[in-house]
Amino acid sequence: MIEIKPITGTVDAIVTVPGSKSYTNRALITAALADGESTITNALFSDDTKYMASSLNVLGIPIEEQQDVNKFIVHGKGGTIPARQTNLFVGNAGTAMRFLTAMLTLGNGVYEIDGVTRMRQRPIQDLLDGLRQLGADVISKHNDGCPPVIIRGKGLNGGLAVVKGDLSSQYFSALLMTAPCAKKDVIIEVKGNLVSKRYVDMTVALMREFGVNVENNDYKTFFVKSGQHYKATHYEVEGDASAASYFFAAAAITGGKVRVVGIGSDSLQGDIHFVDVLKSMGCKVVIGSNWVEVLGNSLHGVDVDMGDMPDVVQTLAAVAVFAHGKTRVRNVKTMRIKETDRIAAVVNELRRMGISAVEYEDGFEIEPSPPRPAQIETYDDHRMAMSFALIGLRSTGISIKNPECVSKTFPDYFQRLEALRGGL
Template sequence: MMYALTPPTRLRGTIDLPTSKSISNRALLLSSLAGNTLPLSKIATCDDTTVMQKALQKDHHTIDIGAAGTAMRFLSAYFATQEGVWTLTGSARMKQRPIRLLVEALNAIGADIRYLEKTGFPPLKITGKALQGGNLTLEGNVSSQFISALLMIAPTMQQGLSLTLNGEIISQPYIHMTLKMMESFGVKAEWETQHIIIKPQPYHPTSFVVESDWSAASYWYGMAALMPDSDMTLIGLQKDSMQGDSKVVELFQLLGVHSEFTEHSVHIFSTGEKITFLSYDFVNQPDIAQTFAVTCCLLDIPFRFEGLKSLIIKETNRIAALKAELLKIGYIINDPEEGVLEWNGTKTSFNVPAVIETYDDHRMAMSLAIAALKHQIIIAHPEVVSKSYPNFWKDVEQVGFLIQPK
């Protein structure tokens, strides 16, 4: 399937954003650990959360999580604490995404996890049992999902968990999110500089409402930056959000988008006032880096982005994918060193319409869709958005885009 996108002459509309899958997946796991006796509200409706919900029902001992990376990491830790023998597997891409550091950490505190195919990668055979816990040391630059997975099961361990993180700690907002949500379910933690201590303690059932997703909001901010006189309202976003990606408000202000918050939404509109060069370290917000790379190119704003090492092990190698697809619409971007992406303003000729590949990556599809405001493009495999934002194309049509299936 392919979609040819024709943009509107102006952007107007109210978008009911999907709720956060990051928060939803944590809420689902924490609720399960707490006994599932009170309701969760506004759980995200997307591929990743559906996988989590089915897995946590524990109806089957072989669980295929598809391309859901968060589910693979969180469930590896969860099932290590659940009596029984469990198999976690996934898509071909999932079997290429490393999980060795998490498996080694879990086994070091009493888990029994073995690789069924290639060492260091899924699928996994997990023999669940009560974990001893104790002291554990990891490098601070490992995936925050590894850290969050360990933290969420820590209260169930016989000795709790004393976790030391060496060096720079990346994606700290996600760790803060995890600890804040654990507190909502009755668990207290101590975090001082490089050390997180969680004592053995019970989770308590709680009602929980999931807020809208700031990562999803970034695509609408990108469109607002590119369209003069744009005016949109995004429903369900919180100014004091626990999501690190709420940084879009501050960053898009630099690209000419102003935000006005109400109690349950944010009103965004273009001001036309933008900087001439953007330098930023996305180490704490890697999921919005694609949006900014695309938007800056389309605004003719050269950039240098750092902190992007994790992008090579996402749903696809997002660094390579961005370079390839932006080249198709004339922008020559470079990765001069690991974790860095930059554009100095260099352009080249290209053929139209440009067919944009999505690499089975929802964020490639949605971030490159913004390019339709400046160039003739066709999005290949648009259905990949179901991973996090199933109604994305309906919302795109709602604000005036014409979508023609090819």
């Protein structure tokens, strides 16, 4: 357990954050499918990316890890997968589970992918159904629509897959990244509305960097022409916008100033728009080509649709505690199938601090009041730990249980949060 000591005064800091988890794990996949050596710099080294890199290694695609300089060197195998029979374990890394499931349909062997208990509760059936429509042999081992999954690789035919868009964009990113290696063209049709769209934009952009084109028809259909090949390349990962949100929030909560360097105006990461939410609450925001700055101010509550940035909703919950008036978050029911049921977790932990919160199917409403001392449960969810620690910057007696869970995406989070006290 870690107790967060309140900051006296305001924060005034320039910070860097680790590389984006989403881009790092995408780049590892596309580099693995390219032919030859790719380098990925400013990569994130955390549980989620280590599970991805070590899985690829076990599959016979060598990855050198130079953690001291945040660099992966990937020896891609041009769309082939050397291993014939492998059991992989990916912890609770949703991206690793979904992206590897699709990629392994290209192999020629039997592969099983499993994860922690929570991963076994996170749905994957819609992705499996999509892959089957493209000719793959993939099943949920216990027939419950969740991992472990078994993939009997035999190459992917291609064709049309109609896939439900309401649970996770990761299914679409997984299908898209694998699609160029199919025998025929691939058309993916989205059934219903697609959630978390910005992550699919990131996938399409990343694939472009590795030499492959995707046609996006207004998020209704995606078309990937066969015969395209990923080219080995050098890819520099931009800073992680979800990780940056905690430092923007620290500026908002303390009425201070934080500039995050390494992410800027042309970022496609949806979570960078967290600063727009802070702006609508009263903060001042300035954006440069390679940095984003937030200046805190008197805050008021908001009513906001966070469907395009579900990973920063918990950060907003922490900020909302210090605003005047209620905050209502909408359209984030996918939060219920992430590391934990995040809607229930946020509401529980706010109530533990004596703050009134109402739970809705698709979000929550917070009526702020001064938090009372509490030991915060984190439910093994890195974002519960990182967000609720922010409340401790302005209230006494806030402790975070199992703070080690931040290793999923941000291993040295608490050191960097601590560094805010003296500026950086």
